[in-house]
Amino acid sequence: MNIIKFGGTSVANAQNIARCITIIKQKKQEAPVVVVVSALGGVTDLLLAAAINASEKNEDYKPVLQQLEERHLEVIKTLLPATEQSSVLSHAKRELNRLETLLDGCYLLGELSERTKDLILSFGEVLSSYIISEVLKGHGEDAVLADSRELIKTNSRFGKAVVNFELTNSLIAGYFAENKNDITVLPGFIAQSGDGYTTTLGRGGSDYTAAIIAAALNVPSLEIWTDVNGIYTANPKLVKQAEPIPYITFEEAMELSHFGAKVLYPPTIQPILTKDITLHIKNTFEPEAHGSTISKVPEVKSQNPIRGISNVDDITLITLEGPGMVGVAGFSKRLFEVISKENINVIFITQASSEHSICLGIVDAEAKKAKAAIDAEFDFEIRQLKIYPAIIENGLSIIAVVGENMKNHQGLSGRMFSTLGKNNINIRAIAQGASERNISAVIDSRDVKKALNTLHETFFEDATVQLNLFVMGVGNVGEKFLDQIKSQYAYLKDNLRINVRIAGLSNSRKMYFEEEGIDLNNYKTALETGEPTTTDGFIAAIKQLNLRNSIFVDNTASNVVAATYAQYLKNSIAVVTCNKVACSSEYENYKLLKNLSRQYNAPFLFETNVGAGLPIIDTLKNLIASGDRVHKIQAVLSGSLNFIFNNFNESTTFYDVVKQAQTEGYTEPDPKIDLSGIDVKRKLVILIRESGYEMEIDDIENRSFLPQQSLDTASVDDFFDSLTTHAAHFNELYAKASAEGSRLKFVASFENGKANVGLQFIPKDHPFYNLEGKDNIVLFYTDRYVDQPLLIKGAGAGAAVTASGIFADIIRIGNK
Template sequence: MEVLKFGGSSVANANNIQKVINIIQQKANKQQIIVVVSALSGITDMLLQCCKTAANGDDSYKSIIQEIERRHLDTVRLLIDVTQQSSVLSYVKKQMNDIEDVCNGIYLLKELSLRTKDRIAGYGELLSSTIICAAVKAQHIDANWVDSGSLIITNDHFGNAAVNFDSTNKNIETYFQHNQAKVFIAPGFVASTSSGLPTTLGRGGSDYTAAIFTAATNAACVEIWTDVTGMMTADPRLVPNAKTIATLSYQEAMELSHFGAKVIYPPTIQPVMNKQISVYIKNTFAPNETGTLIQQNSNTQSETIVTGISSINAITLISLEGSGMVGIPGFSKRLFEALAAEKINVILITQSSSEHAICVGINEADVLAATKAIDAAFEIEMLQKKIDPLVIENNLAIVALVGDGMKNHTGISGKLFNALGKNGINIRAIAQGSSERNISTVIQKTDVKKAMNVIHEAFFETVLKEINVFIAGVGNVGSKLIEQIKKQQPFLRDQLRIKLKVAGIANSKKYIINEDGIALDDWQTALINGTPADINEFNNAIIQHNLRNSVFVDVTANNTVATTYPTFLAKAIAVVACNKVACSADYASYKNLKLLSKEYNAPFLFETNVGAGLPIIGTLNDLISSGDKIHKMEAVLSGTLNFVFNNYDGTKSFAAVVKQAQLEGYTEPDPRLDLGGKDVMRKLLILARENGDTIEMDDIANHSFMPAACMEGTVDDFYNSMEQHEQHFKNLLAEANTQGCKLKFVASYNQGKAIVGLQHINPQHNLYHLYGKDNVVLFYTERYPVQPLVIKGAGAGADVTASGIFADIIRTSKL
């Protein structure tokens, strides 16, 4: 004999029930079976709503009853031939009349007891099982309906009844000794007291019913048929990459189901575990899929350390603290007795080694009753100040890591906490049983989805790491960056095992966010149709979406955007900045960003601040990290100025050459930042700070070559003024030519002294052979005292700058 249980989604409507009947028919051809069924999907909730509505004195409960009746009558008419419908339709009508009578009584009394709720709640299973039994018989299958309610005996704790297994097992054994059929159809969930009063086995109790029948009849196995293909490594509604677990042990199944896995009702395991009967989780809508096997020992222990991840939302932590608890026995006993007296389930317990505090996790719905009970139990100690007032923390959740293979396996906790910490998920409390089968963490409810995905990625997704990128600024450089990401995605996936998604894009007027990733083929159209908002609203939306491994990429030159970095870093969101504003602001702000990055383990990378795509900052940091010391830095750090002086020969005006540089994308949006030397000052400032020096912008001497009049007014005024001062620029060029030198705008840092300015560079100098828009940095160090370490290459341009940003994004995935 085998036992099959079909859940509410499996019997939601006539079409689904026909799939169930097909499975029953195939099984019945091989052996005798017991089929336990739930109510039609949603019916139990409607019945309970009916009760509550009536108890509130609202006669709209009648319309709910009418809808319940309509669904069942429609199901009968669609499933059973019209010539065989009458008796089933009459049964449905009779049960609906009973429901209406009970609800009318509730309405008149305006009172709803647990006993009455149990009676009403069980009608869904009685109706569905009767209809399904009739439909099975109509297809010429030998079937009997079994009254589970009269066979399964419980105590009279209505709403949470406990099974009397001695009476129940005896009833079931006797029934099946005296009744014969190929198929037995039984309602799940329902039971009764020894005096015949209806009770229920708790929500999800149909699984329990199936397990009770299985154990009592010594069936070969029990199959739980639902709408998913077995138990999953995580809730697929939260974790899209969740995988089916092939096999797991009874203990693992109980842990996962206790911590929120809805595939199987927690008490189900106990009856079958005692007799070592296998449990299969199968999919009604994919009956040929293997599903999950639950048995005494998991066959995958040697391969898989962690079996699955589960969660419980709506948790409250209650902390009892006080110096008066230290060394005094009995406090824990009194606490748990107070909660037990109110029938409050304790989900999680932690206690400090000093005995100064004990913390329990309970369902959020129980917090008022729990607070009242604990306050009453410790009233005297609180008045005497031996115990502090209770600390109540709401809006929490438990995320649990489960697996038999975790026992005696080092590093699991560290890997778990590291994964959460890197994504800014604060762990409020931790509990681990002595079996080492479960590690439970209490976190903010808003972080559950992120936490589940982060942990799943750490323990189950060895193939790909997902990076969620949010790009602010899609001008020339930002557009090139998106183009490069699109082109490089196959390589990242296949070679680096990175799934890089552009999850958000914003300009100064609109933004778009898509958790599944923005289609990069036509992102421009999507942005045009995006949400009208400023950059602050985009940043708030990034934080609210709370995606794992998030990277904020600033491809603007905007002051407001730069001020948002601390918020991102404090949320453990990595920041990649092309924008130089933040790192060249006052030293205190720069230092704060570095400290936040370290404190929250959030990468803060800004390689492109200095040399576009050149690895200047990275090289400097590597030198320092490896123990070298920088004595002197000499550099040409403006691709714009190098381009201008390499192309200015007097045949075209200086203003025309600058305009050409701007048109080719080498300058800042305001070219005066380049020509006036401020951009180079910023770059030198950043290098000096990365070298460990405390320096401000005012500490850098700027020997500007620009006439003061050129730097006033608008950008148009700037170009007009340069044309008027053309002779000044010709004189600078002529003086250099006379000395056989080239003009280079040089930044130097030597023993704490920082200078930028135009210099005459002779042919023997390391900076002489620097062409086009190239940059160069010379590092003179203890290891390179005479012949400097040279980094040289293109220092401007949208493509190379975008590639530098792209490299920083990839680097965040490795930190």
């Protein structure tokens, strides 16, 4: 005999029910079929809403009742020929009239007892099972409708009745011994008390109904048909990469269902567990898919000790603590007794080894009742200051990592908590049973999606890292950066296991966010549809999205943007920047950002601050980390100035060369920043600080070659005008250098705690003499590199190389 159950989404409408009819017919060819059905999708919620409204004398129950009638009658009219509709419609309307009478009674009395609620909620399954049985008959099938209330007997605990299995098993076995129909349809969820009243088995009780029948008949397997392809490694609505688990043990399935895997109702497993009945979770909408097979010993064993990651939302932690609990027996017993008397289910328990506190996790809805009961029970001790009033913390969720073989693998807890910590997910409480089948942690509800995705990435996704980038600045450098991301996306994913997603973009006018990633083929159009840009709004949006492995990318030269880095780092959002303002600002701010990066485990990378795409800062960090010490630095750090002086000669004007450098993107938008030496000072102070020395930018002497009038200009246009005005000054500099057989280079120097930047005449035998184009060069003299310095040389300016340096920092984060 085949026992199959269809959930609410599977029978939500006529089209879905037609799919179920096809599946039932196929199963009937193998053996007689017992079909357990839920109410039409959403109907139980509507019935509950109508009952509550009626009891509160709110006439909104009447349109809900009308909606219920329309839905059921529409299904009948769609699935049955007109000639066969009359009797079925009449029967359905009689049931709906009974429902209306009950709701009217609730309205008149202004109350809703648990017994009446169960009766009202039963109409969903009563109507759906009747309609489906009649549709099967209409298809010429040998089908019969059985009433679950005649077969499943319970106590009078309305809302979540306890089954009398001895009597129930006898009634089910007796009924099916005599019943010879090919198809038997039963309503799920409902049962009957010993004194003849309708009871319910709890939300999700239709699964339980099917399991009770399967166990009573000792069938080899049970199928539950739903709207997904089985039990997933995580909630697929929250984790897009989640996959169905093909084979899983009963114990693992119980753990996952208890912790929120809603495809399976937790008590379902209990009746079939002892009978060794295999459970199959199948998808009504993809009947050929394997789904999930649940058994004592899985047919195929997985090499991954983790089977799934689940969560329970709307959790409140209640903590009982106080000095009077230490070493005193009986506190735990009294606590759990009072919770039990209030019929409150405890989901989570943890206790400090000091016995100073006990922490319980319960659903939010029962928090006030629990606190009142606990405070009343321990009133004497509270007044004696031996313990404190119960502490309530809500807005929480439980996440659970589940696996039968976890106990045989070391380090899983460490990986779990390390992964959460890296993403700034604070753990409020931890519990792990001695079986080591489940590691549970209580976290803030707003972090659930990030936690599930982060853990799923760690345990299931073949070491692929998802990076979520929020990019501010899409000008020259920003545009090149996005182009490089787009062109290398497949390579990063296939070869480095890094999946890069641009989740937010901003220019000076607009900002735009897309949680699933912005299409880089159309980002300019998308950006124009965004909201006005503000730095606070950009930060708020990133925090609101709360994505794992979030990285803020600053492609601007803005002081205002640089001032926001601390806010990102404090929220464990990595910062990658080509903006030199922050690292060359006051030393205390520089140290603060570095400390925040360490404290919140948020990378703060700024390789492009010096040398664009050259690995200068990374090389320097490795020197220092390996114990070397820098004594002297000599460098040409401005690719733009090197380009200018390499192209300035007797046949060109200084104005023309600077203009060309600006046009080709080698200078800042305001070239005075480069030519005044400010930009080089910023780069030098960053190198000095990264070498381990404390220095302010104002401590660096600036030997400027610009006339004072040029330095005093108030606009870019005025600055260019001054270059023309003082053309003779620049020509004289060139002529003097040329006469000495030297070349003009703007050099940064540091030695013996002193630093300066300025224009120098470089002779032919100096390493800087042949520095061409826009190249940079840095010489590090250290304990290890004494006579021959460590030399780093290459292109040090331009949008493309700067963008590649930013890209390299992103990859560094992905590889951590």
